[in-house]
Amino acid sequence: MCEKRRFSVVGLGLVVLLLISGDILGAAQPTEAAQDGFVPMGEIPPEDQLPAAPLLVAAYAIVWALAIGYLWTIWRRLAEVEKELADVARRVEERESVPENG
Secondary structure, three states, X not given: OOHHHHHHHHHHXXXXXXXXXXXXXXXXXXXHHHHHOOOOHHHOOHHHOOOOHHHHHHHHHHHHHHHXXXXXXXXXXXXXXXXXXXXXHHHHXXXXXXXXXX
């Protein structure tokens, strides 16, 4: 990749990063309710309440299922490699124990 192109890709990446960080910082500004002080949960209007608990549980369940599935596939592949290694060790022993005709 030529030097000018690399510089423009890095510059474009920095611009995108600055735009994203501006959005994140803008979203991090306290809301009007937070500026007023503590508001009990019963007094928050339904449109401001987030029904995130089911989504959070689903996200964690998916991540754990993927992690367990990945570890299971690694375990299976490792068992297969161990079998092959034992087979190779057995073949080497058999080859060394047979006297050569010479």
